[in-house]
Amino acid sequence: MKRWILGEFSDPDSLLKAGRALRGGGHRDLDAYTPYPIHGMEDAFGLGPSRVPLIALCGALAGISGGYLLQFFLNAVDYPINVANRPIHSLPTNIPVTFELGVLLAAFSIFGGLLFYLCKFPQPYHPAFELEAFRSASTHGFWVSVVPQPGQQNVEAKVMEQLRSLGAANVSLIEDPEEEPEE
Amino acid sequence: MDAQLTREPIPDIPLIRGKNTDRSLTDTLFGFLWAKPGRAWLALFGFCLSLTGMLLGCMAYVISTGIGVWGNNIPIAWAFDIINFVWWIGIGHAGTLISAILLLLQQKWRTSINRLAEAMTLFAVVCAVIFPVLHTGRPWLALYWLFPYPNTMNIWPQFRSPLMWDVFAVSTYGTVSFLFWYLGLIPDLAALRDSSQSKVRRVVYGIFSLGWRGSAKHWRDWKFAYLLLAGLSTPLVLSVHTIVSFDFAVAQLPGWHATIFPPYFVAGAVFSGFAMVLTLMIPTRHFMGLKHVITEKHIELMCKVIVATGLMVFYGYLMEHFFAWYSGSKEEAFTFMNRAFGPYAPVYWLMMFCNVLVPQIFWFRRIRLNMKAVWVASILINVGMWCERFEIIVTSLHRDFLTSSWGMYYPTWVDIGIFTGTMGLFGTLFLLFLRFLPAVSASEVKEYRYELEHAAANGHSLPHKGAH
Numbered sequence: 001m002k003r004w005i006l007g008e009f010s011d012p013d014s015l016l017k018a019g020r021a022l023r024g025g026g027h028r029d030l031d032a033y034t035p036y037p038i039h040g041m042e043d044a045f046g047l048g049p050s051r052v053p054l055i056a057l058c059g060a061l062a063g064i065s066g067g068y069l070l071q072f073f074l075n076a077v078d079y080p081i082n083v084a085n086r087p088i089h090s091l092p093t094n095i096p097v098t099f100e101l102g103v104l105l106a107a108f109s110i111f112g113g114l115l116f117y118l119c120k121f122p123q124p125y126h127p128a129f130e131l132e133a134f135r136s137a138s139t140h141g142f143w144v145s146v147v148p149q150p151g152q153q154n155v156e157a158k159v160m161e162q163l164r165s166l167g168a169a170n171v172s173l174i175e176d177p178e179e180e181p182e183e
Numbered sequence: 184m185d186a187q188l189t190r191e192p193i194p195d196i197p198l199i200r201g202k203n204t205d206r207s208l209t210d211t212l213f214g215f216l217w218a219k220p221g222r223a224w225l226a227l228f229g230f231c232l233s234l235t236g237m238l239l240g241c242m243a244y245v246i247s248t249g250i251g252v253w254g255n256n257i258p259i260a261w262a263f264d265i266i267n268f269v270w271w272i273g274i275g276h277a278g279t280l281i282s283a284i285l286l287l288l289q290q291k292w293r294t295s296i297n298r299l300a301e302a303m304t305l306f307a308v309v310c311a312v313i314f315p316v317l318h319t320g321r322p323w324l325a326l327y328w329l330f331p332y333p334n335t336m337n338i339w340p341q342f343r344s345p346l347m348w349d350v351f352a353v354s355t356y357g358t359v360s361f362l363f364w365y366l367g368l369i370p371d372l373a374a375l376r377d378s379s380q381s382k383v384r385r386v387v388y389g390i391f392s393l394g395w396r397g398s399a400k401h402w403r404d405w406k407f408a409y410l411l412l413a414g415l416s417t418p419l420v421l422s423v424h425t426i427v428s429f430d431f432a433v434a435q436l437p438g439w440h441a442t443i444f445p446p447y448f449v450a451g452a453v454f455s456g457f458a459m460v461l462t463l464m465i466p467t468r469h470f471m472g473l474k475h476v477i478t479e480k481h482i483e484l485m486c487k488v489i490v491a492t493g494l495m496v497f498y499g500y501l502m503e504h505f506f507a508w509y510s511g512s513k514e515e516a517f518t519f520m521n522r523a524f525g526p527y528a529p530v531y532w533l534m535m536f537c538n539v540l541v542p543q544i545f546w547f548r549r550i551r552l553n554m555k556a557v558w559v560a561s562i563l564i565n566v567g568m569w570c571e572r573f574e575i576i577v578t579s580l581h582r583d584f585l586t587s588s589w590g591m592y593y594p595t596w597v598d599i600g601i602f603t604g605t606m607g608l609f610g611t612l613f614l615l616f617l618r619f620l621p622a623v624s625a626s627e628v629k630e631y632r633y634e635l636e637h638a639a640a641n642g643h644s645l646p647h648k649g650a651h
Contacts, residue, residue: 012633032399035205035374036630037406041399052407074331074339081341096348096426100355103419107359107412111366114408115393119401123394135377137397138370139625140205 002176005146005159006128007168008136012038015142018166019044022146025162029147033128033137052114059109060102067101068094127176144168193548196480198292198631203475205629209378212625215471217380220618223470228614234607241600242317250320252597259580259592264318266572267602269427270455271311272353273448273568276420277456278304279360282367283416286409291634292484294627295476299467300460301364302620306612307459308357310605315349317601345429352426359419363412366405369395370626424448431575438518438579441506447499454492454538455568457485461561463613465554467622476623479552486545486557489564493542496571500539514584522578526591530570531578537567 009015015032022030023046030045032038041047075081076089115121128134128145137143144163148155156173163171203211220228245252255262278300285293319325327334329350340347372392379385395401428448431439461482468477507515522531541563544550551557582589616622 033397034399034402035397036370036626036633037402038630038633042403045399047400047403050404050407052404052411056408056411070331071342075342079337079339083341083343086343090343093343096345096422096429097342097351099422100348100351100419103415104355104358106415107355107362110408110411110415111362114366114404115369118404119393119395119398121393121395122390124389126394126396128396138374138377138395139209 002127003148003156004127004174004176005148005156005163005171006131006134006174007144007160007163007166007171008133009142009144009166009168012142014167015144016040016044018144018163018168021166022144022162027146027149027159029149031145033134033141033143033145035138035140035142038142051118052110055113055117056106056110059113060106062109063102063105064098066105067098070101071097127174130174131170131172133170133172196478196483198295198478198480199628199635200475200478203632205632208476208625208629208632209374211472211475212621212623212628213375213378215617216375216619216621224614224618228611231607231610231614234604235611237600238313238604238608241597241604242313245317245597245601246322250318252595254593254595254598256590256592258583258588258590259577261576261580262592263594263598263602264314265430266569266576267605268311268314269448269572269576270569271307271314271605272356272427273424273452273455274459274565275304275307275311275356275360275456276424276449276452277460278302278307279356279363279416279420280453280456281460282363283413283420286413287417291631292481294631295473295623296460296464296481296485297627298364298367298620298624299464299622301360301367302613302616302622303456303460303463304360305357305364306609306616308353308360309612310609312353312357313601313605313608345426345433348426349430352423356419356423359412359416363409363416366409366412367624367627368620369393370397370405371621371624373397374625375621421449424452431579436579436583437507437512437514438522438575440515441503443499443502443506447496447502450492450495450499451568451571454489454496454542455565457489457492458561458564458568461485461489461557462565465558465561467617469554471617471622473623476628479554482554482557483548483551486551489542489561490545493538493564497539500535518579518582521582522574525578525582527574527578527581530573534567534570534574537563538571541567 007018009018012034015034016038019030019032019041023044028046032041032045034041071094072089080088082088128137128143133141134143146159146163148159152158160171160173250264253263255264278297281293281300282297282304286297316322316325319328326332327336327338327340329340329347331339342348369392372388373395376385376388376392379388425445425448428444432441432444434440464477464485465482468474504519507519510516522528541560544556544560550560577592581592
């Protein structure tokens with residue numbers, strides 16, 4: 001059974017402060033839930049670099065090479081059309097479609113890579129949604145979640161106490177009956 | 184006394200007015216969605232829906248009878264179908280400019296207007312696509328004419344034609360605009376899911392929000408994805424109208440064969456698109472209670488963009504005329520004389536009035552701040568831009584090299600019915616959008632409000648650009 005401790009802050013600054021304090025206290029499995037992206041979140045919660053640019057690059061390269069080869073194969077190899085004796089294969093006339101397909105595949109890979117691979121959506125259920133107060137996370141609440149490291153005694157009570165002392169409201173413990181702890 | 188003498192002569196208008204909190208913004212931005220539809224909305228919706236019905240009727244008539252029911256003829260083989268296509272696509276360009284280019288340039292005033300402008304882009308593309316698809320005559324066969332689909336005849340499209348590039352440009356543009364719009368919408372869909380009071384809405388918004396919970400890790404990747412899509416959309420939007428202009432510029436026809444076409448078309452697209460954004464935004468902010476997030480400052484800035492792009496369009500006109508004379512080509516020179524003094528002269532002078540003279544009123548701040556004047560001017564500009572496309576297409580085609588093959592073009596009732604119908608379709612989609620989705624991006628406005636508050640707390644003056 002995996003356990004989370006959630007707490008709500010009223011403004012982004014105290015959330016960032018709490019993130020730094022919790023990380024300083026040795027907690028590693030932290031996350032925050034906010035209605036809009038907050039500058040400085042990556043540092044405060046120790047998030048690594050994003051993998052989106054790499055995914056986008058792969059998509060763009062696939063689109064560019066695929067788009068060019070498509071036109072070359074269709075118009076120069078499989079079904080050549082002689083138009084007023086102009087070259088069957090010509091680089092400049094193939095640029096626009098190559099560019100468009102590069103953009104199209106890059107956009108698809110960014111969109112799909114973000115939502116379906118990195119965020120693992122669609123995910124209509126998340127244990128945090130059990131908490132009625134968590135509804136504010138998308139409108140005006142700034143939530144933090146901590147997964148306490150197992151092995152210590154009374155660790156949950158300690159984390160909850162720390163969150164309260166940092167100024168969190170609605171501090172609560174939620175459990176996911178289906179998921180096993182990762183360690 | 185001194186204070187009065189040194190008073191700022193032009194008081195600054197804020198981009199977000201009044202004292203707002205995240206909670207109050209949630210209420211004011213989503214309020215319209217929870218309220219019952221008013222009479223004005225229902226009446227407008229009914230009107231637009233009936234025009235859409237007329238559109239469907241006219242489309243069925245064209246498809247079942249053939250495009251002979253249009254006024255197109257030889258020599259004027261392209262007419263309303265291409266005029267309206269270019270007009271609608273051009274309108275869409277302002278949405279991408281606001282959402283993508285202004286994001287890259289860190290122009291914070293885009294935050295309250297990008298959602299609405301992007302929605303306008305999508306609906307304009309839908310309207311635009313109807314025309315060339317109908318013009319193929321048999322749209323059900325257009326699949327293998329337009330896309331490289333492996334068919335049993337073993338034939339493929341010809342990629343050396345700008346018309347083929349157009350297919351790829353417009354379909355990529357429509358798709359990427361949708362992805363960009365939807366990505367920006369997801370955090371707001373989650374907010375709608377969480378703040379809705381009805382079970383049905385919670386479920387429906389919940390499905391479309393895909394389970395977004397605003398996790399810090401997700402936001403980190405979301406920001407990158409949003410920025411990269413903006414970076415991709417920027418060259419994309421320039422490429423789309425460039426390629427649209429190639430449809431003409433690559434031909435030998437006097438009046439079309441001009442190297443100035445790509446930049447001239449892009450400027451014209453942004454010019455007409457901003458006019459359409461103003462046409463839609465002024466009533467929207469008034470009737471939906473959004474004046475605190477879409478202030479006169481936004482309207483004023485858009486008017487300035489219109490002046491700038493309007494002057495670019497005017498420069499395009501000057502250059503076209505100059506080269507017609509300078510080229511020494513008799514046919515080129517005749518085309519421009521014929522535009523100004525031939526049978527379609529009224530359209531030419533209406534275009535010059537609407538596109539060259541009308542935007543000049545925006546040099547005056549008092550007019551930029553007068554919503555009624557701006558609204559009327561924005562409609563005139565779109566009339567002017569429609570006339571421009573009519574000029575380029577019809578007057579170039581109707582009298583070219585051979586006097587023996589001159590002709591005249593008059594639209595039929597079907598032409599006019601389809602064009603009016605697409606306006607109805609556009610209105611229908613736009614009204615549905617206002618009803619069911621937030622017209623102003625709540626998450627972005629809240630983020631901007633927080634930045635302003637932060638800057639004020641640290642003693643900086645309120646930034647309009649704001650460091651990110």
